[in-house]
Amino acid sequence: MELTTKLFIDVKNFEKYQSMLKYQVHIEEERHGDYCLPGFPDRHNFHRLLRILRKHDDGLTSKQLIYDFDYRPSDLEDATKALVTNNLSTTTPINEEDYKIQLNTEGIEVADNLLKRRDKITEAAYHTLSENE
Numbered sequence: 001m002e003l004t005t006k007l008f009i010d011v012k013n014f015e016k017y018q019s020m021l022k023y024q025v026h027i028e029e030e031r032h033g034d035y036c037l038p039g040f041p042d043r044h045n046f047h048r049l050l051r052i053l054r055k056h057d058d059g060l061t062s063k064q065l066i067y068d069f070d071y072r073p074s075d076l077e078d079a080t081k082a083l084v085t086n087n088l089s090t091t092t093p094i095n096e097e098d099y100k101i102q103l104n105t106e107g108i109e110v111a112d113n114l115l116k117r118r119d120k121i122t123e124a125a126y127h128t129l130s131e132n133e
Contacts, residue, residue, distance in 0.1 A: 054111035059102025
């Protein structure tokens with residue numbers, strides 16, 4: 001019982017530390033550059049869409065994103081508009097209700113940089129741990 005409690009506290013401390021590290025290491029990147037798009041207030045949703053589309057080189061339809069990836073239609077519409085406005089993706093109408101969204105070369109580069117940024121955060125967090133931790 002005591003070990004479980006200690007482990008829980010250690011995990012909570014690590015999560016707190018990781019959050020602080022993420023803030024300190026990448027604060028400027030998050031405020032500037034490709035990580036904050038004008039006209040797109042929900043950065044988490046934007047990053048998620050970039051990561052999903054990066055894994056699908058041929059793009060995805062709006063219905064796939066809504067049903068397979070649990071996007072709310074309004075969030076998807078906002079995210080798509082921001083990506084297209086900032087020249088990171090293209091859309092192709094399929095019918096009146098459905099369209100295909102695909103990252104262009106610039107969008108792929110931004111998505112790759114976002115993934116590298118996540119890896120840097122993870123590496124920085126784990127390199128601070130000792131062998132026992």
